[in-house]
Amino acid sequence: MIEVMEDVIEDLHGHVHRVSDLAVNLGIGIGLGEIDLDRLALAGVLHDVGKIHLDPGILGKPGPLDPTERELMNRHPELGFAMTRNRLDPKVAEAILYHHERYDGRGYPFGLGGEEIPILSRIILVADAFDAITSTRSYQIALPVEFAVNEIRKHAGTQFDPHVVDLFLELAAINRLPLELSA
Ligand SMILES: [Fe+2]
Numbered sequence: 001m002i003e004v005m006e007d008v009i010e011d012l013h014g015h016v017h018r019v020s021d022l023a024v025n026l027g028i029g030i031g032l033g034e035i036d037l038d039r040l041a042l043a044g045v046l047h048d049v050g051k052i053h054l055d056p057g058i059l060g061k062p063g064p065l066d067p068t069e070r071e072l073m074n075r076h077p078e079l080g081f082a083m084t085r086n087r088l089d090p091k092v093a094e095a096i097l098y099h100h101e102r103y104d105g106r107g108y109p110f111g112l113g114g115e116e117i118p119i120l121s122r123i124i125l126v127a128d129a130f131d132a133i134t135s136t137r138s139y140q141i142a143l144p145v146e147f148a149v150n151e152i153r154k155h156a157g158t159q160f161d162p163h164v165v166d167l168f169l170e171l172a173a174i175n176r177l178p179l180e181l182s183a
Pocket of ligand 1: 048076099100
């Protein structure tokens with residue numbers, strides 16, 4: 001499933017593995033047990049699997065998405081959930097479903113807030129944001145690590161769980177953040 005997804009979505013080469021590695025490091029910091037760390041590793045790799053159903057024209061669009069395209073794009077957590085719910089540990093499918101919910105309740109698809117959002121999803125959101133900023137995509141060049149770290153710090157308590165951000169900043173302080181090889 002992973003290879004297929006990476007072939008379809010060129011942007012994701014390497015991305016999902018870096019997100020997974022960072023998510024697991026954050027999960028260790030938070031004190032998750034082995035079962036949850038395994039779930040996190042898998043959900044980190046598969047979090048965007050629902051994008052396989054989207055039009056490659058939307059995925060590879062160089063500029064911002066229009067409202068209709070955005071609406072389609074925002075369905076990827078539910079599409080990923082539908083693909084995984086009967087095949088994988090339900091907690092992995094749930095982590096995928098909620099990976100774009102925000103701590104302040106302004107995320108999607110449901111607008112859950114704070115601890116209503118599963119911890120695995122709160123962790124993936126931070127790991128995904130870091131990797132998205134520091135990777136080259138069809139719509140942006142890679143930005144410096146310091147910029148990404150500042151962005152994540154700035155959005156603690158709004159977009160991100162502040163406790164997860166604290167752990168992220170600890171990893172940043174000791175240079176334990178995974179980077180795109182070409183960056
Ligand atoms: Fe996503």
